[in-house]
Amino acid sequence: MKKVLGAELERLRLQSAVTQEQAAQRLRCGQSKIAQAEGGSGIKAATELDALLELYGADENDAAYARALQAESNRRTKRGAFSTRFKHHMRLLVDMEPSCNRMLSHRSMVVPGLLQTEAYMRAQFRAWRPSPTQDEIDRDTANRLGRQRVLDNAGQTFWFIIDEAALRRTPISPKEMKPQIIRLVEVIDRPNVELQIVPFEVGYYMGQEHDYTVFEYDTRTPVSIVYLETHDGGEYVGGNKISRYLELFDQQKAAAIGQERARRFLLDFVADL
Known part of the structure; x- marks a missing residue:
C-alpha cells in the first residue's frame, strides 16, 4: 500500500506540474523525503498528506483514495496473521x-x-x-x-x-x-x-x-x-x-x-x- 500511495502521489504531483522541491518546501523537509515517499516509504502524518493533496489540487475522489491508502499502509499487521x-x-x-x-x-x-x-x-x-x-x-x-x-x-x-x-x-x-x-x-x-x-x-x-x-x-x-x-x-x-x-x-x-x-x-x- 505504501508503494501504491507513492505512485498515486507522484501522479498527482506531475499532473499539477509541481516539482519535488516545491512539495518539499510545503512540508518544510528535504527533497529526498518526497522522493522516498513516492518510492514507497510511506507517509505517517495525516497533516503532511493533506498538505500535499492541497498543493496538488486533488479532487475529493483522489484525496479520499490517497487517505484510504495511507490508512491501510500505516495499519499494523495483526498478531497471528x-x-x-x-x-x-x-x-x-x-x-x-x-x-x-x-x-x-x-x-x-x-x-x-x-x-x-x-x-x-x-x-x-x-x-x-x-x-x-x-x-x-x-x-x-x-x-x-x-x-x-x-x-x-x-x-x-x-x-x-x-x-x-x-x-x-x-x-x-x-x-x-x-x-x-x-x-x-x-x-x-x-x-x-x-x-x-x-x-x-x-x-x-x-x-x-x-x-x-x-x-x-x-x-x-x-x-x-x-x-x-x-x-x-x-x-x-x-x-x-x-x-x-x-x-x-x-x-x-x-x-x-x-x-x-x-x-x-x-x-x-x-x-x-
Missing part, C-alpha cells in the same frame, strides 16, 4: 502473493515454492547448513504448504517460467521426483496459471541465471514490485528497474515453450525417470 509466521524479509512477499493481480516468476535451478511437493520441500529444507531441526523442517513445510493455497484464487494470474536445470538438479530421488513433475502437469490445467519450460536445447537466453518474482497491481496508478531471491534473504526492487525486469520476463517467455508443449515435455520427462 499468516505472514507473521515467516522471517521478516519474507512477510511482504507472503502478503503480496494473495493480494496482487498478477505474479510473474522465473526460476533457473529450483522448482518454485508455490509448485513444490511436500517431499521436495522437506529435502530442500534438510539441505540447509547448519542443519535445521526436525521441528523447524515441519514448521517451514507447513508454512509453505499454506502459501500454496493462493493458487486457488481464481481472480489472480500466476505465470511461471522454469528452466530445465531445475528439473535435473534436484534435492530428491528420481522416484520422489515423479510426483513433483506430475504436480507441474496438473498445475498447467488451472485456468489462472501459466507454466512454461525452457529446455536445454534453447541454449543461452537472457536472464537465465536470475531468480525473481514480479507482483503487479491494477491499482488506479498501476504498481509493480520485484522480489529478487538471494541465498540468505531477498531484495525488493522498485522504481526505474521495474521496466527492465518486465522486459526480461517477455524475453524469457519468448525463449520458453508454451503450455501444451510444456505438458508433453514434462510427460516425456517423467516417463524417463
Whole structure:
C-alpha cells in the first residue's frame, strides 16, 4: 500500500506540474523525503498528506483514495496473521502473493515454492547448513504448504517460467521426483496459471541465471514490485528497474515453450525417470 500511495502521489504531483522541491518546501523537509515517499516509504502524518493533496489540487475522489491508502499502509499487521509466521524479509512477499493481480516468476535451478511437493520441500529444507531441526523442517513445510493455497484464487494470474536445470538438479530421488513433475502437469490445467519450460536445447537466453518474482497491481496508478531471491534473504526492487525486469520476463517467455508443449515435455520427462 505504501508503494501504491507513492505512485498515486507522484501522479498527482506531475499532473499539477509541481516539482519535488516545491512539495518539499510545503512540508518544510528535504527533497529526498518526497522522493522516498513516492518510492514507497510511506507517509505517517495525516497533516503532511493533506498538505500535499492541497498543493496538488486533488479532487475529493483522489484525496479520499490517497487517505484510504495511507490508512491501510500505516495499519499494523495483526498478531497471528499468516505472514507473521515467516522471517521478516519474507512477510511482504507472503502478503503480496494473495493480494496482487498478477505474479510473474522465473526460476533457473529450483522448482518454485508455490509448485513444490511436500517431499521436495522437506529435502530442500534438510539441505540447509547448519542443519535445521526436525521441528523447524515441519514448521517451514507447513508454512509453505499454506502459501500454496493462493493458487486457488481464481481472480489472480500466476505465470511461471522454469528452466530445465531445475528439473535435473534436484534435492530428491528420481522416484520422489515423479510426483513433483506430475504436480507441474496438473498445475498447467488451472485456468489462472501459466507454466512454461525452457529446455536445454534453447541454449543461452537472457536472464537465465536470475531468480525473481514480479507482483503487479491494477491499482488506479498501476504498481509493480520485484522480489529478487538471494541465498540468505531477498531484495525488493522498485522504481526505474521495474521496466527492465518486465522486459526480461517477455524475453524469457519468448525463449520458453508454451503450455501444451510444456505438458508433453514434462510427460516425456517423467516417463524417463
